[in-house]
Every structure is written in C-alpha cells, then in structure tokens.
Amino acid sequence: MPEARVNGVRLFHTDEGAGEPLVFVHGSWTDHNGWRTVVSRFADSHRVVTYDRRGHSLSERPPGPGSRQEDEDDLAALIETLALAPAHVAGNSFGAAIALGLAARRPELFRSVVAHEPPLFGTVAQDPTLRALMAQAQSRVDAVLVTLEAGDMAAGARQFVEEIALGPGAWDGLPRPLQQTFVTNAVTWMDEQADPTWQHIDVQRLARFPGPILLTRGTESPPPFGAVVDHLADHLPHAQVRTYSGAGHLPHVSHPDDYVRTVTTFLQHR
Secondary structure (H helix, E strand, C coil), rough: CEEEECCEEEEEEEEEEEEEEEEEEEECCCCHHHHHHHHHCCCCCCCEEECCCCCCCCCCCCCCCCCCHHHHHHHHHHHCCCCCEEEEEEEECCCHHHHHHHHHCCHHHHHEEECCCCCHHHHCCCCCHHHHHHHHHHHHHHHHHHHHHCCCCHHHHHHHHHHHCCCHHHHCCCCCCHHHHHCCCHHHHHHHHHHCCCCCHHHHHHHHCCCCCEEEEEECHHHHHHHHHHHHHHCCCCEEEECCCCCCHHHHCCCHHHHHHHHHHHHHHC
C-alpha cells in the first residue's frame, strides 16, 4: 500500500500518469476514492496524485482533534516529498478550503488552484443579508453533531448528506461503499468542527496569490456555498468562476464529464 510519512503522519496516496502534477484533495467524510471517476481521464495528460487526508480511511488517524492548518501542512509536505511543486491542486469542499489556505501561505508550491464550494463561511459571517441563511446552516451542523455524539454514526452521516451537503433523498442514491466511507470518517468530521479556525481564511493574503484560481459551484447546492464562492470571487483578482448546471456539492461524482471538461479547459490555459 503506497504511503508517505509527511508532517508526522502516514498518508495513503495514489500516483499515476505523467506530465504536470495535479493533486486532488477530498472533502470531509470521503477519501481518495471519490476522485476515481475522473482520475484516469486526467492521467492521460498529468501526473495525478490522490490521497486520504489524515484521519480518513487508509491514512493514519492521530489521537485528538486536529486543525485545518495541519491538513494544509500535510498537503505541503506531500507535495514536497513527492517532488510535485509547483503543482495544480484541485480540492472539493473542505479540501478546497485546505487548498486555498495553503495557497495563501505557500504560493510557491502551486501552479494553479481549482476549488469547488469551499465551506469558508467565516468570510461571509458579517453579511447582514446572509445571517438568517448562515444561522440555519449552523443549526443543521449542530443537529448532526448531536446525532454523532450520541453514537449513531450512520444516522449522522445520512443527516449530513441529506440536510447539509446533497439534499433530501441523496443518501439512498449513493453507492454503498461511499455510504460506508461516510460512516467510517464521521469521527474525523467531528474533529474538524472542533477547530475554531476551519471556516476562516485570510482573504487579503490569498488575494496576493500570483497564480490562477478556478472557483466552482453547483446550481443544486445549498445557498451558503454559492455565497462563499461569490465573496471570494469579488476579492481574488486572479479568480475565474464556473457553475455546474444540475450538479451539487460533488460534481466530480455526479457530473464527471462536466467536471473533467471544465477543469481540463482551465488547466490547458495555465
């Protein structure tokens, strides 16, 4: 099993293809398998690396709660250990927040960033037009935490998928292995929620990132994600915005053709 010991933790990873490096960073609850529908198509023209973030699936699960900055440092160390810099980095959800956070701190590691719906809700927390929307979103997160803290990981995973990420009825449409991955990694999501900094990013510092950024969203995603994308786009001079019609929070899973086409077009012009 390919592993790299980086930043004091063992991370499972895959490495295939050849060309400019492209690193995929998965979101909360999931793992490297979420990229399986698109990896082979990018590997025709890129060296593609996927990995399980700390606390997820095949990677080491250190004791105690971690922080998003630790995930950023893991990504930096993985890029350096595998000699990938400067790399294109594509992240989804929490993985997008990790990619953007590291790009602000270590821009020399990046060739470009692709970020789908980063949950950086702290960036829009003070917008009076969004307070009710954000309060509703937080109440749903709190409800999932209550379920998980009661020990029902399966119910909490379903609750997260249907009430926060993908919408009513979405759980039963997920492949069973993906459902099990959500359940297995639920405890790490709880740890992520304990990090007081996870929703925030230094937007002014990120605005100094010299490379291109592609921000994406889905028309079927919960509104808070789109609000974050709009806010970031307004403050990042090198950012482009694209919308996946009919897709939600996991376009690389639900609409892989659109995802590959959109990201490939972006990368071809870098």
